[in-house]
Amino acid sequence: MASSQVHRSLKEKQRQEREELILKVAQDVFLERGYHETSMDEIASRVGIAKGTVYLHFPGKDDLVIAIFERDMQEILSQMDACLDCQTSPQARLEALLHFMYAGLFSKRTQLLSSIYHSADRQRLFAEKGGCLRDLWERVAQRVAQILEEGKARGDFDTTIPTSIMTSTFLSLISPKSYERLLAEGQFVPEDIVAHTGKIFFRGIQAKS
Structure with a gap:
């Protein structure tokens, strides 16, 4: 019995490691080629499996996309909590979150995921299969x-503005889709985006009197 359990646990470990490798390779290919130019054949070839x-x-490419989103959202939440716990004031925490999303570990990944998420055909996919993603995003909110x-x-913040409005406004700032053209054209580096979007959120766009 014990030997059978060890065998099953070893097979499960190998299955999980293979699945993680497939996701990593798939994400690399998506980054290089984009969603539509990525094929399951190329992913399999790079992993070295049939x-x-x-x-x-993963029954299909869409299932791979959903799995990548779920994995990255979980990792983002974990890393986000660690990042926020290192700050003291509420403003410093929100600024750290902006920096984390644009200039930190996930800057390229969030741009890729955002571009896939905002495409019309993928929106239907997430509406059908992305319940877990909505739950994770709700946790961020x-x-x-x-x-x-x-x-x-x-x-520190204006109590006359509803928190729900503040939250929605801030969440719109951490969508890389909004700024990908500026980054792609080389007009700004991620740190510039963090500085300017933070200034708009915390101080507004009125000129100083």
């Missing part, structure tokens, strides 16, 4: 709302 083995883990409420309680 295409049929890839299909055992809740964390931002909590920070904003803390800032209001401290007197």
Whole structure:
């Protein structure tokens, strides 16, 4: 019995490692070629396995995209919590989150994921299969709302503006889709985007009197 359990656990470990490798390679190919030019054949070739083995883990390319989103959102949430815990004031936490999304570990990945997510055909996919992603994004929104409420309680933020409006506005700032053209054209580096979007959110666009 014990030997059988060890064998099953070893097979499960190998299955998980192979699945993680497939996701890593798939993400690399998506980054290089984009969604539509990526094929399951190329992913299988780069992993070094038969295409049929890839299909055992992921029935299709859309399933790969969903799995990449779910994995990255979980990792983003974990890294985000660690990043925010290192800051003291509510504003410093939100600024750290902006930096994390644009200039940190996930800058290229979030641009890729955002471009896929905002395509019309992929929107239908996420509407059908992306329940977990919506739940994870809701957790991000809740964390931002909590920070904003803390800032209001401290007197840092305007209490006359509904927190829900503040939250939606801030979340729109951490969508790389909004700024990918500026980055692609080389007009700004990610750190510039962080500095300017943070200034707009916390100070507005009115000229100083």
